[in-house]
Amino acid sequence: xxxxxxxQGETDKARLPPLLLLHPDDNILVARRDIAAGERVxxxxxxxxxxxAIELGHKLARRALAPDTRVLKYGAPIGSMKIAVARGEHxxxxxxxxxxxxxxxxxxxxxxxxxxxxx
Amino acid sequence: xxxxxxxxxRKGIRNVxxxxxxxxxxxxxxxxxxxxxxxxxxxxxxxxxxxxxxYSLEMMQRLCTHPNVGAVLLVSLGCEGFNREQLRRTxxxxxxxxxxxxxxxxxxxxxxxxxxLDIVRKMRAELATQTxxxxxxxxxIVGTVCGGSDGTSGITANPAVGRCFDxxxxxxSACIFEETGELIGCERIMASRAITPELGREIEAxxxxxxxxxxxxxxxxFAPGNAEGGLTTLEEKxxxxxxxxxxxxxxxxxxxxxxxxxxxxxxxxxxxxxxxRFGFPNISDNAEIVxxxxxxxxxxxxxxxxxxxxxxxxxxxxxxxxxxxxYDRMADDMDVNAGRILRGADLDDVGREIFDxxxxxxxxxxxxxxxxxxxEFILTYKQxxxxxxxxxxxx
Numbered sequence: 001x002x003x004x005x006x007x008q009g010e011t012d013k014a015r016l017p018p019l020l021l022l023h024p025d026d027n028i029l030v031a032r033r034d035i036a037a038g039e040r041v042x043x044x045x046x047x048x049x050x051x052x053a054i055e056l057g058h059k060l061a062r063r064a065l066a067p068d069t070r071v072l073k074y075g076a077p078i079g080s081m082k083i084a085v086a087r088g089e090h091x092x093x094x095x096x097x098x099x100x101x102x103x104x105x106x107x108x109x110x111x112x113x114x115x116x117x118x119x
Numbered sequence: 120x121x122x123x124x125x126x127x128x129r130k131g132i133r134n135v136x137x138x139x140x141x142x143x144x145x146x147x148x149x150x151x152x153x154x155x156x157x158x159x160x161x162x163x164x165x166x167x168x169x170x171x172x173x174y175s176l177e178m179m180q181r182l183c184t185h186p187n188v189g190a191v192l193l194v195s196l197g198c199e200g201f202n203r204e205q206l207r208r209t210x211x212x213x214x215x216x217x218x219x220x221x222x223x224x225x226x227x228x229x230x231x232x233x234x235x236l237d238i239v240r241k242m243r244a245e246l247a248t249q250t251x252x253x254x255x256x257x258x259x260i261v262g263t264v265c266g267g268s269d270g271t272s273g274i275t276a277n278p279a280v281g282r283c284f285d286x287x288x289x290x291x292s293a294c295i296f297e298e299t300g301e302l303i304g305c306e307r308i309m310a311s312r313a314i315t316p317e318l319g320r321e322i323e324a325x326x327x328x329x330x331x332x333x334x335x336x337x338x339x340x341f342a343p344g345n346a347e348g349g350l351t352t353l354e355e356k357x358x359x360x361x362x363x364x365x366x367x368x369x370x371x372x373x374x375x376x377x378x379x380x381x382x383x384x385x386x387x388x389x390x391x392x393x394x395x396r397f398g399f400p401n402i403s404d405n406a407e408i409v410x411x412x413x414x415x416x417x418x419x420x421x422x423x424x425x426x427x428x429x430x431x432x433x434x435x436x437x438x439x440x441x442x443x444x445x446y447d448r449m450a451d452d453m454d455v456n457a458g459r460i461l462r463g464a465d466l467d468d469v470g471r472e473i474f475d476x477x478x479x480x481x482x483x484x485x486x487x488x489x490x491x492x493x494x495e496f497i498l499t500y501k502q503x504x505x506x507x508x509x510x511x512x513x514x
Contacts, residue, residue, distance in 0.1 A: 057270020057349035
């Protein structure tokens with residue numbers, strides 16, 4: 001790659017929208033790269049200031065989601081909301097639960113009597 | 120492509136001498152033989168348990184007669200439960216050179232090592248005289264596995280492997296995807312892709328079995344690193360993993376050791392049958408890779424987001440890295456940077472890169488993990504019933 005092409009590539013990269021909508025039915029978006037708190041991003045055609053930093057590959061709410069809302073990614077259900085979240089908020093273990101089997105993290109012991117919903 | 124023709128008509132893309140320990144007590148001596156042979160094409164495989172187990176015997180028979188294996192040295196301690204004579208007969212019947220050393224009869228570590236080195240030297244010399252023959256894509260079996268998945272896996276590396284699978288299947292290859300426990304939540308979509316409704320019902324039933332099994336184990340197949348990488352739920356991880364299968368119809372449902380009878384897309388059911396007896400279905404990624412290889416996979420497409428470094432004994436592993444940041448950190452271990460899709464690259468271009476690389480590695484080019492000497496191997500206790508008649512509908 002020539003240095004010119006490389007610069008072009010990086011310019012393109014900077015222009016790529018940082019949030020990915022994987023399927024039109026989805027109610028979450030995926031971070032294409034690490035995004036800083038306060039960074040201005042585009043969310044469904046509107047500019048939006050990120051309430052908190054989010055890492056590459058993580059999800060945020062495309063719109064406000066009520067408890068028990070089915071979360072859709074790739075157009076398919078990936079779980080239900082445990083609590084309400086605002087638009088743009090990080091959607092992860094603290095507010096989304098599996099409709100199948102509980103997920104494990106280093107902090108949560110799945111064999112303990114307190115299930116992940118209480119964390 | 121070229122391959123080594125075996126007596127059963129299959130062709131191998133490598134010509135490996137496998138040194139196989141038949142109980143953990145013979146592991147060190149076997150490892151010494153492999154290490155001191157100084158050859159990259161001498162690979163260590165084995166089974167650690169002393170109790171006999173039908174699954175492990177069948178797996179070892181499949182692995183020792185895998186098309187990539189040219190000759191086998193079995194190393195037994197002497198008193199273990201493994202049916203070494205049956206394994207030896209199976210290998211001999213396959214037309215491969217095979218030898219057996221029993222440490223208790225050979226006179227201990229050093230004498231067994233020296234005898235083993237001599238045998239391996241002769242086996243390698245014999246294999247060196249074999250001339251490869253032309254090999255077509257329709258003779259190739261490719262398996263895929265994901266390890267260290269994160270929020271990028273289902274967007275980049277997995278769908279790119281899916282494209283590659285679609286093109287390989289068009290050319291007549293057999294492609295295998297697996298870990299039914301990591302497909303929980305995808306059972307209905309998968310069933311709808313089956314070539315017969317009866318196969319579709321078998322697929323749904325095997326995912327139900329997996330969900331039940333993992334429920335009893337107390338953990339789904341979901342590691343802390345998955346969550347750190349942005350995945351929240353098992354079904355989310357499943358949807359991402361599922362995209363490795365591409366869009367071809369599902370031709371069959373197989374179990375470890377079943378070799379696809381023809382080209383097409385196969386789902387490998389890795390979750391044991393019956394009540395859980397021996398713990399988790401597959402304790403780590405290499406346990407899945409070993410099962411894919413026992414099904415005849417010539418090479419493995421391994422997608423990773425967090426960054427796995429493993430390879431495998433017997434069959435080359437190609438690493439497809441989903442996460443561009445991981446790729447930047449671990450490029451020496453990664454064959455394909457699928458994460459560049461997030462930086463604007465086209466999914467089809469990455470799929471094409473994988474498709475081309477599969478053919479180059481099948482033609483002898485070393486994958487990154489192969490060149491780095493990764494030859495991980497793990498086989499543990501399991502139990503399976505044979506597949507039902509609906510699992511492999513006639514074409």
